[in-house]
Amino acid sequence: MESFSVIRFRRLKEIVLYPYAKVVAPLLIVLIVLPQFIPVIYIFQLDAIIIAVLFAVSLNLLMGYGGMISFGHAAYYSLAAYTTALLFNHHFVSFPLAFAAGPALAALGAAVLGVFVVRTGGHYFLMLTLAFSQLIFAVIYQWYELTKGDDGIAGLFVQGLLGKPINYYYFSLIVVVISLTLIYGVLHSAFGYTLQAIRDNPARVEALGVRVNRYKLLAFVIAGYFAGVAGSLFAFFNGQVSPEVAYWTQSAEPFMSVIIGGINSFFGPVLGAALYQVIGTQLSRVTQHSLLITGVVTLAVGLFFPRGIVGSIAELHIFERGERRSDDNTTADTGISEG
Amino acid sequence: MAEESLGTSYPLSYPLSYPLSYTFVPSPKISSGGSFVELIIQQLLSGLLQALVLFLMSAGLMLIFGVSGVLNLAHGAFYMLGAYVLYTVTQYSTTPFWFAVVVSVLIVGCIGTVVEVLALRRVYTGGLLYEALVTFATAIIIEELVRISWGSQQVTVPRPAFLGGELNLWGVILPSYQLVILLAGVLVGLGLWWILYHTRWGVFIRAASMDREMLAVLGVNVTRVFTSVFTIGVMLAGVAGALAAPTLSLSPNMGSQIIMDAFAVVILGGVGSLKGSLISAVLIGEIHSVTLLFWPGIGMPLVFLLMVAILLIRPQGILSERQA
Amino acid sequence: MTTPQPILELARVSKAFGGVLAVSEVNLHLRRGLRYALVGPNGAGKSTLFNLITGQLRCDAGKILFKAQPIQHLTPDRICKLGIARTFQISSIFPRLSALKNVEVALAIHQGKGASLMPKNYPYRQRRAIDLLRDVGLHNQLFRTVGTLSHGEQKLVELAVTLAIEPALLILDEPTAGVGVRERWGMVELIDRICREKELTLMLCEHDMGVVAELCDWVAVLHRGSVLAEGTVDDIKQEEEVRRVYLGD
Numbered sequence: 052m053e054s055f056s057v058i059r060f061r062r063l064k065e066i067v068l069y070p071y072a073k074v075v076a077p078l079l080i081v082l083i084v085l086p087q088f089i090p091v092i093y094i095f096q097l098d099a100i101i102i103a104v105l106f107a108v109s110l111n112l113l114m115g116y117g118g119m120i121s122f123g124h125a126a127y128y129s130l131a132a133y134t135t136a137l138l139f140n141h142h143f144v145s146f147p148l149a150f151a152a153g154p155a156l157a158a159l160g161a162a163v164l165g166v167f168v169v170r171t172g173g174h175y176f177l178m179l180t181l182a183f184s185q186l187i188f189a190v191i192y193q194w195y196e197l198t199k200g201d202d203g204i205a206g207l208f209v210q211g212l213l214g215k216p217i218n219y220y221y222f223s224l225i226v227v228v229i230s231l232t233l234i235y236g237v238l239h240s241a242f243g244y245t246l247q248a249i250r251d252n253p254a255r256v257e258a259l260g261v262r263v264n265r266y267k268l269l270a271f272v273i274a275g276y277f278a279g280v281a282g283s284l285f286a287f288f289n290g291q292v293s294p295e296v297a298y299w300t301q302s303a304e305p306f307m308s309v310i311i312g313g314i315n316s317f318f319g320p321v322l323g324a325a326l327y328q329v330i331g332t333q334l335s336r337v338t339q340h341s342l343l344i345t346g347v348v349t350l351a352v353g354l355f356f357p358r359g360i361v362g363s364i365a366e367l368h369i370f371e372r373g374e375r376r377s378d379d380n381t382t383a384d385t386g387i388s389e390g
Numbered sequence: 391m392a393e394e395s396l397g398t399s400y401p402l403s404y405p406l407s408y409p410l411s412y413t414f415v416p417s418p419k420i421s422s423g424g425s426f427v428e429l430i431i432q433q434l435l436s437g438l439l440q441a442l443v444l445f446l447m448s449a450g451l452m453l454i455f456g457v458s459g460v461l462n463l464a465h466g467a468f469y470m471l472g473a474y475v476l477y478t479v480t481q482y483s484t485t486p487f488w489f490a491v492v493v494s495v496l497i498v499g500c501i502g503t504v505v506e507v508l509a510l511r512r513v514y515t516g517g518l519l520y521e522a523l524v525t526f527a528t529a530i531i532i533e534e535l536v537r538i539s540w541g542s543q544q545v546t547v548p549r550p551a552f553l554g555g556e557l558n559l560w561g562v563i564l565p566s567y568q569l570v571i572l573l574a575g576v577l578v579g580l581g582l583w584w585i586l587y588h589t590r591w592g593v594f595i596r597a598a599s600m601d602r603e604m605l606a607v608l609g610v611n612v613t614r615v616f617t618s619v620f621t622i623g624v625m626l627a628g629v630a631g632a633l634a635a636p637t638l639s640l641s642p643n644m645g646s647q648i649i650m651d652a653f654a655v656v657i658l659g660g661v662g663s664l665k666g667s668l669i670s671a672v673l674i675g676e677i678h679s680v681t682l683l684f685w686p687g688i689g690m691p692l693v694f695l696l697m698v699a700i701l702l703i704r705p706q707g708i709l710s711e712r713q714a
Numbered sequence: 715m716t717t718p719q720p721i722l723e724l725a726r727v728s729k730a731f732g733g734v735l736a737v738s739e740v741n742l743h744l745r746r747g748l749r750y751a752l753v754g755p756n757g758a759g760k761s762t763l764f765n766l767i768t769g770q771l772r773c774d775a776g777k778i779l780f781k782a783q784p785i786q787h788l789t790p791d792r793i794c795k796l797g798i799a800r801t802f803q804i805s806s807i808f809p810r811l812s813a814l815k816n817v818e819v820a821l822a823i824h825q826g827k828g829a830s831l832m833p834k835n836y837p838y839r840q841r842r843a844i845d846l847l848r849d850v851g852l853h854n855q856l857f858r859t860v861g862t863l864s865h866g867e868q869k870l871v872e873l874a875v876t877l878a879i880e881p882a883l884l885i886l887d888e889p890t891a892g893v894g895v896r897e898r899w900g901m902v903e904l905i906d907r908i909c910r911e912k913e914l915t916l917m918l919c920e921h922d923m924g925v926v927a928e929l930c931d932w933v934a935v936l937h938r939g940s941v942l943a944e945g946t947v948d949d950i951k952q953e954e955e956v957r958r959v960y961l962g963d
Contacts, residue, residue, distance in 0.1 A: 120519050122522065122526065141557070159548075167701070167702065171590070171701055171705075173518050174518065175521060175657065175701060176519070176829075177461060178461065178653040178656075178699065179697065179701070181649075181653070181695065182650045182653055182654070183689075183696055185646065185650045186690055186691060189647075189687070190687075193686075194687070212538070236831070238833045240821075241827050241828060241829070241831075241839075242829050242830060243830070244811065244818065244819050245822060246815075246821060247811055250805075251808035252806055252809075254770075254806065255806040255807065257790055257791055258768065258790045258791065258794055258822045259791070259794055259799070259820055260794040260823055261791060261823055261828055266829065269829070293918065298646070299646055303526065306526070306855045307527075315810075342530065343531060343534035346527050346534060349523070349527050350509060350523070350524060353513075353520055353527065354520075354524065357879065387961060
């Protein structure tokens with residue numbers, strides 16, 4: 052009986068990691084090698100995609116795993132972007148420091164808001180997070196002395212090695228991959244599963260002896276932090292920041308990416324963000340009204356494919372798995388329903 | 391980066407504007423020899439008008455929320471539609487002003503019904519995520535359509551000629567149009583109250599807000615109730631927008647700016663309490679208006695703090711009798 | 715020889731909702747190791763009583779003592795840590811996680827590692843979870859998403875979850891409700907075995923008197939919020955009042 056359990060564990064690890072390894076490793080190789088051969092304009096696109104991926108995954112931590120539907124994620128993205136921009140440009144702080152300060156401030160903002168907001172849920176949580184993000188937008192727009200309002204902050208160029216787009220791309224790739232790995236680790240730790248349990252049945256978790264709000268707060272802060280990492284990456288990627296990064300359409304991006312990709316999985320939002328970015332860029336070449344079209348598409352996906360793309364595929368798969376005979380010990384959730 | 395960057399994330403390539411106040415830019419005109427007190431009174435009155443517009447809009451939001459359980463994130467967008475449709479109607483026809491308002495409201499109502507039937511209906515049972523998704527996507531779509539149709543620049547609606555005068559009340563000058571809005575707002579508010587408490591439909595609505603399932607069991611056509619509630623709620627937003635339009639410069643960001651205050655009214659006043667939302671609308675309107683004198687821009691953070699405070703201290707709102 | 719302290723004691727516990735007295739001056743003593751049943755028609759106050767014991771509701775009056783400590787003012791998580799575990803009428807588990815994860819989460823929380831971001835202890839936890847699931851007979855369903863399990867299997871998962879926190883007192887809210895006839899006796903046998911093996915005190919509420927007869931030593935009949943009668947199953951069956959209440963003589 053002892054050995055039975057140990058075998059289960061080893062196989063569990065294998066079974067969980069294996070499909071990801073199959074997909075992720077080749078993808079990483081492509082992402083590393085490809086930029087050597089393509090024109091700069093596509094490197095920009097790739098960079099935009101991976102930043103958006105991180106942003107979307109950070110939101111999914113909150114929504115898909117934490118069950119907290121939030122519309123104000125741009126708040127942390129913009130807090131970080133502006134912090135980094137201001138420190139770098141106006142106060143001549145070095146790049147590493149400025150870059151690190153962004154997410155730190157974003158996490159702080161998330162902590163401050165989170166303390167008050169995690170004890171609410173559902174509609175009130177939604178209203179407050181959205182209101183907070185609008186508040187950040189208003190403050191950025193109006194506090195001209197600090198943020199230069201509508202003019203934005205330009206000239207965010209890193210000197211030296213990271214000044215070249217392809218090098219900055221590799222930098223972004225490293226940062227994003229590390230971040231995603233960390234997030235994955237968090238979501239599959241004891242904390243991550245407790246968080247999912249809270250999402251599924253907070254009363255039961257509370258009855259088991261847990262201060263639910265603390266977990267939600269931690270999840271909130273972690274999500275805000277990584278949204279901030281994306282924001283700081285964006286600041287230098289874009290060369291400038293302006294109040295739009297705090298507007299609610301900026302919150303819509305990761306939200307729609309998560310919906311398109313599927314809220315019930317880790318990699319769904321990755322796919323969703325990539326699709327969203329690519330389609331968006333292509334659309335904006337053709338028309339000025341790409342946001343409209345993506346809005347309509349997201350609406351359609353939400354109405355007709357509520358599980359998103361990855362979700363819909365997984366659903367078929369899981370359905371099949373769930374129906375399999377129960378004495379098949381080799382079946383394992385590959386993390387899709389487990390998160 | 392040394393080379394030219396790709397630019398901002400692709401959709402946001404238009405300028406955003408942010409007028410200090412989303413309803414009125416008060417003109418602090420004081421009659422000769424005016425005092426500080428008169429300035430305050432001026433602001434208070436102006437705030438009252440802001441409050442009324444906010445109240446009308448929030449009443450609609452609360453109606454939809456209380457009855458269908460849906461938080462209509464597109465509510466600000468319908469407010470904006472009301473304003474823009476009025477603008478177009480007054481631009482291209484010479485109908486009397488009040489008629490233009492009515493037409494605008496009806497058009498907004500039709501759009502609302504279409505949205506409800508096509509999109510919203512499917513998500514009543516879907517849970518918060520899909521409801522938020524549908525209403526949010528609707529908001530974005532409407533905002534973009536407005537941007538496409540009317541451009542990103544601010545436009546203004548000409549004040550109706552016969553209402554262009556001013557009234558001088560005890561040394562305080564008030565544009566008479568603002569009084570008209572006050573009157574119209576009060577009328578609509580009273581009408582709403584009357585409908586809710588003195589008609590059969592109103593009884594259904596109030597019952598539905600308390601127990602949806604029971605209503606279905608009683609044989610009432612709940613689908614139709616939800617549709618009518620959404621339409622009426624959205625029309626209230628449209629009225630607010632249409633009435634406020636001649637006093638503002640319209641921009642496609644109007645909707646997203648007012649929605650936060652609408653949330654605040656719902657949270658502060660409590661869901662289901664018309665009186666509560668009136669009081670909180672007045673409170674918020676005055677906060678915005680008065681702080682404009684001392685510290686412009688502090689209004690919004692203040693309102694936000696108020697929202698958070700109420701949720702901590704008295705989550706069911708100031709006057710609501712419901713459980714939180 | 716002194717009588718051992720009752721593990722759970724309710725003294726004049728009352729709870730009202732609005733004007734309705736749901737629980738009225740209830741007195742109960744549960745001795746360690748024994749099995750108690752709470753029976754009564756619907757609306758008699760059984761679930762309310764359970765909620766009062768486990769802290770979901772606050773008593774209006776009276777005292778609840780667990781191992782001689784007052785617990786009536788404690789929050790559910792504290793009560794849980796003291797050693798009372800409970801299942802719910804409608805299985806209260808985590809539908810989107812697998813059965814294994816459901817139990818692992820409970821174990822992690824019980825070990826105080828609920829917030830841990832480190833993978834330490836994980837093999838131990840997993841082994842223990844597998845053992846618990848095997849105890850309830852679900853070792854073939856470890857990786858199934860709980861939401862896809864049958865109603866009876868979900869109840870078993872819930873049982874495993876409650877056992878994970880190593881309670882001294884197990885409270886089961888209608889454990890055989892909605893469970894098919896075939897599974898029902900399996901469940902009874904399972905509960906019997908588990909209580910014996912882990913030396914648990916059991917309190918359950920039930921509608922099926924056959925289950926009660928098979929499983930329990932002592933029955934309290936609840937009617938309109940107060941204890942109508944108490945005794946062994948046979949005693950209760952004889953009671954005039956009880957028959958009247960149940961059969962409406």
